[in-house]
Amino acid sequence: MKLKIELTKHPKEKPSDETKLGFGHIFTDHMFVMDWEESLGWHDAKIVPFAPIEMSPAATCLHYGQEVFEGMKAYRTEDGEIRLFRPEENFKRMNISHDRICIPQFDEAFLLEALKKLVEIDADWVPHTYGTSLYIRPFTIGTEESLGAHSSTKYKFMIIMSPSGAYYAGGLAPVKIYVETKYVRATPGGMGFAKTGGNYAASLKAQDVAAEEGYSQVLWLDGVHRKYVEEVGAMNVFFVIGDEVVTPSLDGSILSGITRKSAIEIMRSWGLKVTERELDIQELVDAYKSGNLREAFGTGTAAVISPIGELKYGDLVMQINKNEIGEISQKLYDELTGIQWGKRDDTFGWIVKVK
Numbered sequence: 001m002k003l004k005i006e007l008t009k010h011p012k013e014k015p016s017d018e019t020k021l022g023f024g025h026i027f028t029d030h031m032f033v034m035d036w037e038e039s040l041g042w043h044d045a046k047i048v049p050f051a052p053i054e055m056s057p058a059a060t061c062l063h064y065g066q067e068v069f070e071g072m073k074a075y076r077t078e079d080g081e082i083r084l085f086r087p088e089e090n091f092k093r094m095n096i097s098h099d100r101i102c103i104p105q106f107d108e109a110f111l112l113e114a115l116k117k118l119v120e121i122d123a124d125w126v127p128h129t130y131g132t133s134l135y136i137r138p139f140t141i142g143t144e145e146s147l148g149a150h151s152s153t154k155y156k157f158m159i160i161m162s163p164s165g166a167y168y169a170g171g172l173a174p175v176k177i178y179v180e181t182k183y184v185r186a187t188p189g190g191m192g193f194a195k196t197g198g199n200y201a202a203s204l205k206a207q208d209v210a211a212e213e214g215y216s217q218v219l220w221l222d223g224v225h226r227k228y229v230e231e232v233g234a235m236n237v238f239f240v241i242g243d244e245v246v247t248p249s250l251d252g253s254i255l256s257g258i259t260r261k262s263a264i265e266i267m268r269s270w271g272l273k274v275t276e277r278e279l280d281i282q283e284l285v286d287a288y289k290s291g292n293l294r295e296a297f298g299t300g301t302a303a304v305i306s307p308i309g310e311l312k313y314g315d316l317v318m319q320i321n322k323n324e325i326g327e328i329s330q331k332l333y334d335e336l337t338g339i340q341w342g343k344r345d346d347t348f349g350w351i352v353k354v355k
Ligand SMILES: *Cc1c(COP(=O)(O)O)cnc(C)c1O
Pocket: 071, 195, 231, 232, 233, 234, 235, 236, 255, 256, 257, 258, 259, 260, 299, 300, 301, 302
């Protein structure tokens, strides 16, 4: 497939104050678009000026939630190199999400080349300050004009990009997490492993309730027994219990995070015992009470590592590691961000250079 490129004639002014970027409000000059229909497959791939898209109010995505997305970042090193972190993993996962939501597969190698081109064109939008990045949002929507409840016969795949601020403006800090016992995010056989907007719609209510109580995110338990730990909001979760680092195994209702996968590989390379297994919330409570729950942290592209300082389960409020950043959390954060921003060697070969 050929990639057409139409550059903007009206470049926007770039944000001058990188401390005020926030997240997801500012968009670069260009975007990637590609369409699908039965007779043509994926076609008309192009990079065009960022602009609103026209769509029928009857487009399937607006009614039945046929949508899939990804989240990744472009980083600028001190000497001006622009790079991506394991982007092929994002496109691989996106095709897995596509399959679950009945959206046709795409050519991952082509998309990676298109993304590199898009980032290269908008390279000046990658912010300069350590910790800031260019957030990249690939997504696909069903666009057929039809109110019939079936999978769409037309799709649009797009990539938009947004310069975003440092997640921890004041340095790495522990968060408070609320263990959700009423609402459920995903169930076996559902679509918890897919990165799709519907999973987020399902999670907003619990998120609001937790926020009212002063907690930043919820920890989900499994939808059947309501006792096995799954994940946190938009992050996977790890617990250091004694000498073992435990993270819930990928059981179909958990998103397979790329930061999770990378954290596991790094910790194993350090010789730590990392186990992917079922984790009963009661085991955490017991470990806490016996003083064996040493650390807890979330992993995700946005925060990289998010130390958990407090965990509330029913009436029990557990302070973990005295609400301070744990040793492994800090070390992992330094290693991962070091690789991403080019301060440490990319010994695993995870970096893809754009320019
Ligand atoms: C995106 C996401 C994650 C984290 O995945 P990364 O690839 O590490 O960014 C975890 N859980 C959910 C529900 C997510 O959507």
